[in-house]
Amino acid sequence: MREERSDNRSLQRFRWIARFREGWAIYRQSLLGRIGLSLLVMFALMALLSFIPPKIDPMYEPMTGVDPEISHSTGPSKKHWLGTDFMGRDLLSQLLAGARVAFMVGVSAAFMSIFLGTAIGMTAGYMGRIVDTLLMRLADMIMVMPTLLVVLILAALFGQLNIWAIVLIIALFRWPGVSRVIRAQTLSLKHRPFIEAAKVAGASHLRIIFRHIMPNVLPLSFLYMTFRVTSAIIIEAALAFLGFGDPGTVSWGMMLQWVWKTGHMFRAPYWLLPPGICISLITLSFYMLGRAMDEVLDPRLRKEGETP
Amino acid sequence: MELWRYISRRLVQIVIIFFVILTVLFLLFRLAPGDPVERMVDPTMTREDVQRLIAQLGLDQPVWIQYVYYLKNFCTGNFGYSFHYGQPVVDIIWNRLPNTIILFTTSIILAALVGVFLGKIASWHKGTKTDAFMTIGALITHTVFLPWLALILIWVFAFKMGWFPINGMISEEIWLDPDAGMWAKLLDVIHHMVLPLTTLFLIHFGSYLLIMRSSMLETLKEDYIITGRAKGLTEKVIRNHHAAPNAALPVVTSVGLSLAFSINGGALTETVFTWPGIGRELVFSVSQNDYPLAQASFLLIAIVVLLSNLVVDILYAYLDPRIRY
Amino acid sequence: MALLEVENLSVGYHTKKGYLHAVEGVSFSLDEGRSFGFVGESGCGKTTLGMALMGLLPPNGRVTGGRIIFQGEDLLKKTKEEMRRIRWKEIAMIFQAAMNALNPVHRILDQISEAILTHNPSLDKKEANKQVERLFQLVGLPTDRMRDYPHQYSGGMKQRAIIAMALACQPKLIIADEPTTALDVIVQDQILQETESLQKEFGISIIFISHDISIVADVSHNIGIMYAGQLVEYGTREEVFDNPMHYYTKALLASYPTLTGEKKRLLPIPGESPNLIKPPLGCRFCDRCTAAGSTCQIGDPEWMEITTSHYALCGRCMER
Numbered sequence: 001m002r003e004e005r006s007d008n009r010s011l012q013r014f015r016w017i018a019r020f021r022e023g024w025a026i027y028r029q030s031l032l033g034r035i036g037l038s039l040l041v042m043f044a045l046m047a048l049l050s051f052i053p054p055k056i057d058p059m060y061e062p063m064t065g066v067d068p069e070i071s072h073s074t075g076p077s078k079k080h081w082l083g084t085d086f087m088g089r090d091l092l093s094q095l096l097a098g099a100r101v102a103f104m105v106g107v108s109a110a111f112m113s114i115f116l117g118t119a120i121g122m123t124a125g126y127m128g129r130i131v132d133t134l135l136m137r138l139a140d141m142i143m144v145m146p147t148l149l150v151v152l153i154l155a156a157l158f159g160q161l162n163i164w165a166i167v168l169i170i171a172l173f174r175w176p177g178v179s180r181v182i183r184a185q186t187l188s189l190k191h192r193p194f195i196e197a198a199k200v201a202g203a204s205h206l207r208i209i210f211r212h213i214m215p216n217v218l219p220l221s222f223l224y225m226t227f228r229v230t231s232a233i234i235i236e237a238a239l240a241f242l243g244f245g246d247p248g249t250v251s252w253g254m255m256l257q258w259v260w261k262t263g264h265m266f267r268a269p270y271w272l273l274p275p276g277i278c279i280s281l282i283t284l285s286f287y288m289l290g291r292a293m294d295e296v297l298d299p300r301l302r303k304e305g306e307t308p
Numbered sequence: 309m310e311l312w313r314y315i316s317r318r319l320v321q322i323v324i325i326f327f328v329i330l331t332v333l334f335l336l337f338r339l340a341p342g343d344p345v346e347r348m349v350d351p352t353m354t355r356e357d358v359q360r361l362i363a364q365l366g367l368d369q370p371v372w373i374q375y376v377y378y379l380k381n382f383c384t385g386n387f388g389y390s391f392h393y394g395q396p397v398v399d400i401i402w403n404r405l406p407n408t409i410i411l412f413t414t415s416i417i418l419a420a421l422v423g424v425f426l427g428k429i430a431s432w433h434k435g436t437k438t439d440a441f442m443t444i445g446a447l448i449t450h451t452v453f454l455p456w457l458a459l460i461l462i463w464v465f466a467f468k469m470g471w472f473p474i475n476g477m478i479s480e481e482i483w484l485d486p487d488a489g490m491w492a493k494l495l496d497v498i499h500h501m502v503l504p505l506t507t508l509f510l511i512h513f514g515s516y517l518l519i520m521r522s523s524m525l526e527t528l529k530e531d532y533i534i535t536g537r538a539k540g541l542t543e544k545v546i547r548n549h550h551a552a553p554n555a556a557l558p559v560v561t562s563v564g565l566s567l568a569f570s571i572n573g574g575a576l577t578e579t580v581f582t583w584p585g586i587g588r589e590l591v592f593s594v595s596q597n598d599y600p601l602a603q604a605s606f607l608l609i610a611i612v613v614l615l616s617n618l619v620v621d622i623l624y625a626y627l628d629p630r631i632r633y
Numbered sequence: 634m635a636l637l638e639v640e641n642l643s644v645g646y647h648t649k650k651g652y653l654h655a656v657e658g659v660s661f662s663l664d665e666g667r668s669f670g671f672v673g674e675s676g677c678g679k680t681t682l683g684m685a686l687m688g689l690l691p692p693n694g695r696v697t698g699g700r701i702i703f704q705g706e707d708l709l710k711k712t713k714e715e716m717r718r719i720r721w722k723e724i725a726m727i728f729q730a731a732m733n734a735l736n737p738v739h740r741i742l743d744q745i746s747e748a749i750l751t752h753n754p755s756l757d758k759k760e761a762n763k764q765v766e767r768l769f770q771l772v773g774l775p776t777d778r779m780r781d782y783p784h785q786y787s788g789g790m791k792q793r794a795i796i797a798m799a800l801a802c803q804p805k806l807i808i809a810d811e812p813t814t815a816l817d818v819i820v821q822d823q824i825l826q827e828t829e830s831l832q833k834e835f836g837i838s839i840i841f842i843s844h845d846i847s848i849v850a851d852v853s854h855n856i857g858i859m860y861a862g863q864l865v866e867y868g869t870r871e872e873v874f875d876n877p878m879h880y881y882t883k884a885l886l887a888s889y890p891t892l893t894g895e896k897k898r899l900l901p902i903p904g905e906s907p908n909l910i911k912p913p914l915g916c917r918f919c920d921r922c923t924a925a926g927s928t929c930q931i932g933d934p935e936w937m938e939i940t941t942s943h944y945a946l947c948g949r950c951m952e953r
Contacts (some may be wrong), residue, residue, distance in 0.1 A: 034376040141325050143565075144617060148572040148592060149609055155593040156349075156602040157340035183516070231569075235451065238576055241455045242591055255457060260580075265459050266467050276456030319875075531733040537689055538718035539748045553738050581853040629738055 023296040033292025039285035043278075047103050051097035060090045062097040062250040073268050083270040085255075086262045095274050100232050102282055105251075106168055109232030112171030112227045117178025119222050120208050123181065126185025136183070139176035146233075146236055147173040152166035155244050163246040166239060170232045177228060178221055185217045230286040237279050252279050311632055315618070322614045331612050333603065334378050338371060347599045350391040361389065382607070388600035392593065397604045399584055405608065407477060408585030411501065412574045412612075417507035420563055421589055423513040424556050427520025431555075432547060434525065442517065448510040450514030454573050458507045458580040465503060472503050475582035511573055512566075519562050522553040530554070557628055564620035571613050586612075634705065635662040636805060636838050637686075642699035644678070644685045651910040653682040657862045658699070662935075663838050663855075665805070670841040672885070676906055678862040679842045682806045686840070687726055688716045704805070722752045724806045725799040730792035730813035735783035740777040741794050748801045768797040772827065775934030785860050789820035796828065803835070808844045847883055850874055853941075858882045861907050861917040868943030878921045878937070878945035916947070924949055 027033045040160045053060035066081070070088040077083065082091035099225075124135040127250045151169050154160055161169075189195060198208050239245045241252030243261070252275035258264075338344060349358055361366050365388060366377025381387065387397035423446075430442040440476045468475045473479065480489050482496045528551055529534070536546040563570075575587030582588065586605050593601035625631040646658040654680040663669045670942050671679045684690050686701060689707065701708040703724070705820060728734035737924065745760040745768065753761075762779075769776045772793040779818055783791060792812060799807050802945050812828070815823040829852050834841055848858055857867040858879065866879040877883045884902045904921040907913050915930035916922070922929070934946050 048622050082400055105371060140565070141328060144325065144568060145329075146568040146575075146613060148610070149575060149587075149606060152590060153602060153606045154336070156597070156599055157336055159341070230451075235572075237453060238455065238572065240371040242576070242579060243595060256453075260455075260459060272456075272459060272463070276460070278455050279453040279456065280448075281450055283446065283453070287447065287451055313717055531728065534734040535726075535728060535734045536736075538720055538726045539715045540722065540751055541747070542717065545751075550739075554736070562712050563942055597848060627738075630784045633782060 021111060021253065026296050027037050027292050029199075030292040030295055031286040033295075036285045036288030036292060043099050043282055043285070044103065046096050046099035050093070050100045051300055052083065053090065053093040053096065056252065060093045062089065062094040063248070065089050065093065073264055075268075075270050082204055082239055082274060085258055085270070085271060086264060090099075091255075091271055091274065093276065094250050094255055095252070098255060098275060099248045099260055099282075101236075101251040101280075103164075105163070106229035106282075106286075106298075108167045108232045109170045109174065110229045111170065113174035113228070114178055114225050116171060117175035118182050118214070118218065120175060121179035121182025121219060122186050126190060126205070126209055126213065132183075133293075137177070139179055142173055142174045145173065147235055151239060153237070161244070162245065163236075163249050164248045166236055166246065167232070170235050174228060174231065177227065182217050182221055185220060186213055188214055230283045233279070233282060253278075281300040285304075311622075311625060315622060318566075318621055320619050322618060326610065326614060328433070330379070330382060330607070331375075333607070334375060337603070338374075342549070346504045348388055350389060352391075352544075353389070372546035387604035390593070390601040390602065391598040392596050393598075397600050400601060401589065401604050401608050404584055404586045404605075405612075407583060408574065408578065408587060408612070409507070411504055411578070411585060412570070415505050416512065416563065416570060419509050419512035420516050420559060422509075423516025424520045424552075424559055427559075428518040428547070428552050428555070430517065431528070434521075439521075439575075443521065446514035447532065448514075448516040449510045450512075450518070452522075454507065454511050455576050455580050455584060457503070457510065458577055461503050461507055473500050473579075476500060477583055500583075504577045504583050507577050507581075508570075508573060511568065514560065515566065516559050520555060521557045521560050524551055527551045527555040531579055534618070553627070559623065560620060560624045560627060564617055564624070567613055567616050567620070571609060575609075600615050636665045636704065636719055637663040637868070638698045638700075638702040639686070640702070642682070642685065643692065643697045644681050645695055645697055646681075646691075647693045647695070648886075648910070650945075654909050654912050655694075655862055658684065658697075661855075661857055661864065661867060663806075663840065665838055666832070666836040668839040668841060668853045669723040669830060669857060670843065670849030671857045671859055672843060672846045672849050673859035676909070677859040679859050679873070680810055682838065683726070683810050683842050683913055686808060689726075691937070705741060709926075718752070721799075721804065722802045723804055724808065727795050727803065727807060727809040727812045729811045729814050730788050730795060734795055735791065737783055738780055738800045738818045741781050741786070745794070745798045745801055748798055749933070752802050757848060764801070764933040765797070766944075768800055771831070772797045772798065773952060775866065788816050790924060792816060792820075793822055793827075796824070796831075800837075802830065804837065806838045806840065808840045808842070811844070812841075812918075813848060814845070821848070830851060830925045842852065848891060858885065862909055862914065863946065865918065865947070866943075866945040868940070872940060876939070878939055878943070878944070878950040879918075880945045881918045882922050882945070886920075886922070 015256050040206070045198045050062075054062075054065065059065045067084060070080075071211050072088060073084055073086045074080070074088075075083045080090045080092065082095060085091055086133070091097070120135055120139075122280065124132040147170060150173065151161070151166065195208060195212060198212055203211070236245065236251060237256075238252030240249075242255050243255070243257055245251060245254055255271070255275040259268060260274075265272050337347070340347075344360065346493045349361050349368060353360065353361070364377075364386060365381060366374045369377065387401075390397050390400055395399055395407065414436045426442055426446075430439045433439045460493065462474055466472045477497060477500050478493075479496050479500070482492055515535060526546075530549075530551075533546060533551060536550045541550075570588070574585070575591060578585040578588035586608055590602060590605035591607060592610065593599075634687075638807070639662070640660050642656060642659045643654070646653045646655055646830070647750065659682060661669065664793065671682065673679050673829050681690075684694075685696055686708070694710055699709075700952075701721075708719070711719070729737055737853060742762060744764055745765045746758065749761045749764055750756060750758070764854060765779060766776050774790060774793050774797065778786070780792075783794075786794060793823070796812070798896075809828070813824055818826065825848065828839070831837070839852075841849050846856075855871055856870050856873045858865050858873065858881065860881050868879070868883045872883065874886070877886055882903075886901070887897070888902060889898045890899060904940050907917050907920075913919065915932060916925075916934045919929045928948065935945050935949050936946055937951055938944055938950065939951070
């Protein structure tokens with residue numbers, strides 16, 4: 001009888017690496033995945049670059065920067081590659097800052113909802129019966145509600161919401177989707193021999209959940225979330241567009257709000273087009289990423305051997 | 309019959325969910341910062357009116373009695389007075405409801421029908437240019453940012469081309485004209501509806517197309533398709549008569565699942581096009597701090613969403629005999 | 634002239650892992666009104682054989698050789714449209730009831746009348762429905778259940794409905810692929826008996842495909858044993874059952890319990906069936922065979938004639 005415990009752990013890690021490599025190979029084959037990833041990298045670069053313009057000259061500050069010579073909306077020029085908005089602020093800096101905000105909102109909301117969804121999904125799946133029923137009914141109710149409108153009514157009650165409050169509320173409405181998947185996984189794991197073994201060895205419920213179930217369930221939830229990120233970005237953009245975003249944050253939705261509300265939408269295409277294109281493209285890229293992920297996760301979706 | 313039992317069970321569920329929503333909203337109303345009375349009652353009204361309204365809404369009573377008043381008022385349709393319009397809220401939202409329903413249901417139905425039809429065709433031409441064109445088209449229209457799409461459509465077709473009005477639901481000249489007949493008025497509404505309808509349609513039909521396409525590809529692998537071929541049926545009959553009805557079912561499910569998303573889109577569309585529906589009213593009232601109107605609009609939208617879910621479920625039960633019998 | 638003559642048929646599939654030789658050089662003939670049973674383990678190619686006869690291979694399947702002569706004509710030379718008209722009208726198929734062979738969203742009545750109307754477009758719906766009623770009576774299904782949906786039927790009822798559907802156009806040949814698998818034994822027996830009587834009444838030829846030799850032996854006049862894509866023995870049922878010559882057939886029979894005769898220990902066949910992407914040279918049964926010899930793997934085994942109707946693909950089977 002070999003000493004299996006340490007072997008087991010390194011075996012597990014080995015399995016992860018092997019699975020990751022296999023997944024990456026499949027992912028690379030998918031055209032959608034490649035395009036999605038490249039677009040995403042482009043946006044990430046934009047987000048990183050957003051720190052540069054204000055360093056070059058304070059007039060490039062997205063929110064407060066003011067060009068001493070311009071105080072209205074102008075088209076693209078050498079000084080302002082995309083032009084300026086109605087207050088003379090540089091549009092390109094705003095666009096880059098918007099990328100930063102989009103990632104921040106998307107990633108934070110995704111993380112929060114993964115965290116919540118995983119915790120609730122595992123609990124529901126593992127505890128079963130009443131706890132499970134209650135939690136899943138709650139999830140059902142939340143899934144029915146239109147997130148945007150709920151945030152609106154909350155804004156009516158609690159006044160202007162700041163960006164983190166918005167992110168939190170979005171996460172509160174996204175966890176049901178995650179929890180369903182995690183619950184299904186937990187249910188299938190619940191009756192596996194290694195769980196039974198842990199129970200017999202006297203492990204508490206909490207320990208079982210966190211030590212044994214979670215490691216098997218977490219990678220799935222992370223992967224699953226990659227394309228759920230988009231809805232958070234869209235909701236934030238829609239809120240900002242309607243005028244209920246965080247007034248201190250420059251997001252793409254906010255830019256659209258400005259071009260719309262200041263009546264420039266018909267005469268400033270250089271202002272109207274870029275933010276909308278960006279929101280749409282980032283949504284598209286995450287969607288593509290998600291589809292490629294699906295192929296990695298679900299072998300049935302991979303291209304079968306067609307006739308040569 | 310099975311179907312009736314199914315419907316009544318779902319209705320009970322809806323009532324329970326709505327009850328929970330009502331209660332949560334009430335609690336938030338009490339917990340939010342600021343004076344709840346000032347939130348519900350316009351202080352600029354006359355003293356007597358203010359007192360009367362407070363009594364009606366039970367705002368001077370302890371919390372639990374207030375809750376009872378709240379429920380009672382909801383059932384009798386007393387939602388208070390709108391700050392902005394100075395009218396009973398119920399009149400306003402009742403007036404707006406049909407406008408939203410027209411726009412919303414027409415766009416969803418159209419998107420579903422076209423999406424299913426094109427998705428079926430795309431699956432049949434899988435791998436060809438037609439399929440790629442449709443799939444990419446669906447992908448792009450589905451991921452475009454809705455308000456932005458709306459703005460673009462207005463800019464190009466209303467502003468630049470002048471084919472359609474920029475906003476609103478009706479042209480006052482036509483509706484105020486005593487000589488204008490029913491047809492003229494109807495056409496006027498349709499004329500105004502084209503752009504908002506197109507916006508909603510474009511956003512939705514893409515996802516239905518993609519789902520139908522993959523659903524068809526899955527369905528064509530089923531055993532009963534082999535039976536169909538063995539029976540000597542033409543591919544056309546197999547595709548349309550055997551595969552499509554089965555493949556369309558997930559699309560119906562998808563319509564139901566994405567109703568919340570669709571309502572969001574509906575509200576945004578109404579706002580950009582100034583279409584006088586409840587969605588727009590909600591947005592508008594929140595920006596005006598008109599809480600009574602905002603609350604009522606929200607609740608009405610919640611009812612619309614829940615009932616739409618029920619309608620979709622019933623439709624699914626009707627289409628899938630395994631549920632009906 | 635035989636109704637069906639299959640000569641040296643070979644069928645394969647293109648898969649991601651390579652080309653799979655599913656059926657290799659199978660030949661047999663079937664007369665009118667007779668039934669032929671194919672027995673073999675899963676993966677031996679019997680279902681592929683059935684599908685190839687109907688022209689229903691999936692897109693990655695290919696017939697790479699041989700002829701299928703049905704009523705004097707080579708089916709492999711027919712166009713798609715011609716095959717479509719032959720299907721069901723001349724050759725019909727009975728699928729496993731456990732499969733999703735019936736469309737869940739259409740009524741049973743409509744699915745059967747569709748078959749009738751497709752091949753008899755001059756009939757009107759009422760006439761077709763009347764015929765379905767008669768078919769229901771024939772297979773013993775209650776006619777008041779005609780308008781039901783497939784999920785409302787039990788497994789046995791579904792099987793009967795599938796049989797009724799196969800009879801709808803009065804075909805000359807029916808291919809029955811595992812028609813009684815997943816049914817309980819009592820229903821199995823009923824279905825087999827009814828199939829037999831239907832065959833006698835209408836003179837339909839049947840090809841039975843099953844992994845269960847006892848079923849096939851019950852209803853077939855002739856039996857063919859398949860292994861690893863090849864036909865390894867065939868003959869009348871008495872010949873194959875009472876005097877199995879190929880070592881696989883002997884092992885197969887030894888692994889089945891009998892009600893009569895002396896009680897013997899059941900012997901499973903050790904090992905696994907060979908990989909058909911790279912089939913072994915020589916005899917494919919060699920590494921599981923109790924009588925394997927040094928020559929078995931060198932050349933392809935030959936057909937040995939045991940009687941004029943009984944043949945086995947084994948060079949050593951006649952040795953003592």
